[in-house]
Amino acid sequence: MITQAQYGLYASVLAAFSIVALISKGGLFDATRKTIAEHASQSDEVSSILSVSLLLSTVYAILIMSLMLFTLRIGFIPSTYVPYILVLTGAILFENIFTIVRGTFYGLKKESIAEVLNISRRFVYLVSGLALAYVGYDVLGVFTGYMVSFFVLCILGLIALMKHSSYRLPKVRDIRKYGRKIASFGGYQLIGGLSAVLLYRADILLVGYFQGSTSTALYQSAIVPAEMIWFLPSAIQLAFLQHTATLWSDGKIDEINENIKIGVKYAVLSLTLFGVGLFGLTDPFLHVYFGPEYASASTTLQVLIFGTFFFGITRVVVPVLQATGWVRHTELITVGALFLNLLLNLILIPRYGIIGAGVGTGISYISIFIGNTAVWKRSPFELVSLIWVCKLVTVQGVFAVLFLTTVSLLNFSPLISLLLFPPVGLLMFLAINMIAGYVPTERVLPTVSWW
Numbered sequence: 001m002i003t004q005a006q007y008g009l010y011a012s013v014l015a016a017f018s019i020v021a022l023i024s025k026g027g028l029f030d031a032t033r034k035t036i037a038e039h040a041s042q043s044d045e046v047s048s049i050l051s052v053s054l055l056l057s058t059v060y061a062i063l064i065m066s067l068m069l070f071t072l073r074i075g076f077i078p079s080t081y082v083p084y085i086l087v088l089t090g091a092i093l094f095e096n097i098f099t100i101v102r103g104t105f106y107g108l109k110k111e112s113i114a115e116v117l118n119i120s121r122r123f124v125y126l127v128s129g130l131a132l133a134y135v136g137y138d139v140l141g142v143f144t145g146y147m148v149s150f151f152v153l154c155i156l157g158l159i160a161l162m163k164h165s166s167y168r169l170p171k172v173r174d175i176r177k178y179g180r181k182i183a184s185f186g187g188y189q190l191i192g193g194l195s196a197v198l199l200y201r202a203d204i205l206l207v208g209y210f211q212g213s214t215s216t217a218l219y220q221s222a223i224v225p226a227e228m229i230w231f232l233p234s235a236i237q238l239a240f241l242q243h244t245a246t247l248w249s250d251g252k253i254d255e256i257n258e259n260i261k262i263g264v265k266y267a268v269l270s271l272t273l274f275g276v277g278l279f280g281l282t283d284p285f286l287h288v289y290f291g292p293e294y295a296s297a298s299t300t301l302q303v304l305i306f307g308t309f310f311f312g313i314t315r316v317v318v319p320v321l322q323a324t325g326w327v328r329h330t331e332l333i334t335v336g337a338l339f340l341n342l343l344l345n346l347i348l349i350p351r352y353g354i355i356g357a358g359v360g361t362g363i364s365y366i367s368i369f370i371g372n373t374a375v376w377k378r379s380p381f382e383l384v385s386l387i388w389v390c391k392l393v394t395v396q397g398v399f400a401v402l403f404l405t406t407v408s409l410l411n412f413s414p415l416i417s418l419l420l421f422p423p424v425g426l427l428m429f430l431a432i433n434m435i436a437g438y439v440p441t442e443r444v445l446p447t448v449s450w451w
């Protein structure tokens with residue numbers, strides 16, 4: 001729908017706006033779901049927490065929107081970006097409220113409702129953004145679709161929330177009791193969240209600054225699929241914070257240890273399946289998904305996949321540490337990784353372009369893994385056994401060698417490769433991990449027989 005140069009512009013503007021949008025949220029998504037999870041059985045307390053969170057999110061949104069409009073008025077933002085910033089500024093309030101709605105459902109252990117709302121929001125964005133781009137509004141149309149999606153789902157989310165909880169204007173007692181707690185925990189989460197977003201958005205901005213919009217488009221085409229492979233660890237991360245908070249308050253450390261081990265196992269399995277698959281099919285994937293002109297980003301994508309593997313595992317452990325009093329330590333590690341990423345990108349991008357950006361980001365991801373593993377070792381939770389990890393990784397290595405060898409020996413067109421190799425890789429993966437005992441046979445055979 002849009003040209004490569006326009007896609008580079010889209011990536012740069014969205015990268016900058018994602019930082020602003022995150023600041024406006026103030027870490028309230030995590031603060032809301034954690035605090036509500038601790039009082040989920042007390043409907044009056046849930047109502048108070050929700051009301052305070054909605055008030056804080058509205059105040060934060062108004063402050064950020066006012067600041068954005070002020071920067072536009074004084075001419076701080078170049079005129080090229082003004083139409084896009086105006087549209088995106090209008091989305092901030094609706095995005096904040098939608099975030100609180102999702103956080104409330106997560107805190108109430110009704111994650112399925114939150115994700116239905118999130119998927120619906122993405123669908124509205126997809127349809128409206130593509131429709132407006134198709135009729136000639138290009139990048140402005142895509143961003144308008146972004147705003148519309150949050151407006152529609154903000155309204156629908158509040159309606160859905162009325163069936164499961166009540167919300168009202170918060171009383172002074174509510175603000176005194178929960179305001180500082182929610183705002184302070186959210187503040188710590190904001191520091192880490194902002195560092196994380198800067199970690200995988202600052203490189204996009206730096207590529208745009210040093211290399212131009214075309215290189216930005218190429219780098220964005222590598223970042224998007226690299227981040228796709230951690231969708232399962234992201235789902236585990238979203239579930240672990242509030243569930244761990246409940247278990248921690250009940251003193252069930254053994255159950256938390258078991259959850260960590262299960263989470264790490266499925267994180268490694270999913271990252272191996274999708275990471276190795278995408279690593280072997282970078283060329284055909286970029287060719288088909290983005291277009292032939294994006295195939296030159298394949299090496300950068302492979303570099304990012306390697307770093308993403310370690311970052312994906314980290315996403316399983318971090319919420320457990322944050323829910324049990326180690327939030328400052330995890331956020332400090334992310335901040336340190338951000339400075340490392342900026343330093344590496346400033347050195348590597350001018351000389352090596354988008355490959356340098358991928359290397360800098362990949363190393364930063366690995367540093368986060370190492371830092372949080374050190375915190376995990378100091379925490380009251382057990383590290384998974386080294387022998388257990390070596391066995392798990394060895395089995396996944398066998399799959400990687402077999403699949404990558406198969407892909408390298410057979411040469412097909414990009415589309416045929418994407419149709420043929422993924423199911424072949426899935427069967428290889430299931431067979432190897434079923435034999436090793438990492439994928440339970442009883443969970444796979446009913447699906448295979450249904451096929």
